[in-house]
Amino acid sequence: MRKPIIAGNWKMHKTVRESLDFIRELREIKFDTSKAEVVVCPNFTALHEAGQALAGSGIGLGAQNMHWEKQGAYTGEVSPAMLQDAGCRYVIIGHSERRQYFAETDQGVNHKAKAALQQGLTPILCVGETLEEREAGQTEAVVGRQVKGGLEGLESGQVTQLVIAYEPVWAIGTGRTASAQDANGVCAFIRRTVAGIFGQDSAAKVRIQYGGSVKADNIAELMDQPDIDGALVGGASLDAAAFAKIINYR
Numbered sequence: 001m002r003k004p005i006i007a008g009n010w011k012m013h014k015t016v017r018e019s020l021d022f023i024r025e026l027r028e029i030k031f032d033t034s035k036a037e038v039v040v041c042p043n044f045t046a047l048h049e050a051g052q053a054l055a056g057s058g059i060g061l062g063a064q065n066m067h068w069e070k071q072g073a074y075t076g077e078v079s080p081a082m083l084q085d086a087g088c089r090y091v092i093i094g095h096s097e098r099r100q101y102f103a104e105t106d107q108g109v110n111h112k113a114k115a116a117l118q119q120g121l122t123p124i125l126c127v128g129e130t131l132e133e134r135e136a137g138q139t140e141a142v143v144g145r146q147v148k149g150g151l152e153g154l155e156s157g158q159v160t161q162l163v164i165a166y167e168p169v170w171a172i173g174t175g176r177t178a179s180a181q182d183a184n185g186v187c188a189f190i191r192r193t194v195a196g197i198f199g200q201d202s203a204a205k206v207r208i209q210y211g212g213s214v215k216a217d218n219i220a221e222l223m224d225q226p227d228i229d230g231a232l233v234g235g236a237s238l239d240a241a242a243f244a245k246i247i248n249y250r
């Protein structure tokens, strides 16, 4: 059985104070972390204090990016060990905003996946097509290439440790969600792609999230799909009450 994972990607939002206020509010709301793993991903400057505020809550801490190198002359970068030191257990890699605005490539995402796993962090590897690509019938070609590129050279035991997030770019922050069936279709395709490389057993274990305008009123239908194992939530994860409604979708 795959345990669902619901993660909030705060993107470039919230100061340290605002992050702590959110966590305090979320901790006052009852939710069951035995049904789903819950993760919040603040920005770098808030990570350490957020991690301390989350202690004992059952909610995990994730970062939104990292560099693959251990240390060195990489101005502005943060290493996997630094994230772990700040309290992170998860790290989002290859988000479409990083691919689009910061020229991240599948090869870079692959280096990050390996480095995160080596450090014992759970990578949340994001893939997804643009509207143009979807309309050109390229969804499977694009997503397949991103999955294969991102996972290249991993061992089957490693691939089961990571989470893949399918986030169609046209559904991010637009209020347009993929229909639950459509989203499930691509998640099933991702699982088949993983099976083709790493075998059925690994594919059956890897968790695949959907992301893109997930809200309290569409989460249940998405989670009911057989190949969707959770959600990567942007906008609706910024408000503790709204995020709690998503966690408590049932």
Ligand SMILES: O=C(CO)COP(=O)(O)O
Pocket: 009, 095, 167, 171, 172, 173, 174, 175, 211, 212, 213, 214, 232, 233, 234, 235, 236
């Ligand atoms: O990019 C996302 C999560 O990583 C999704 O963002 P929204 O939920 O705001 O569409």
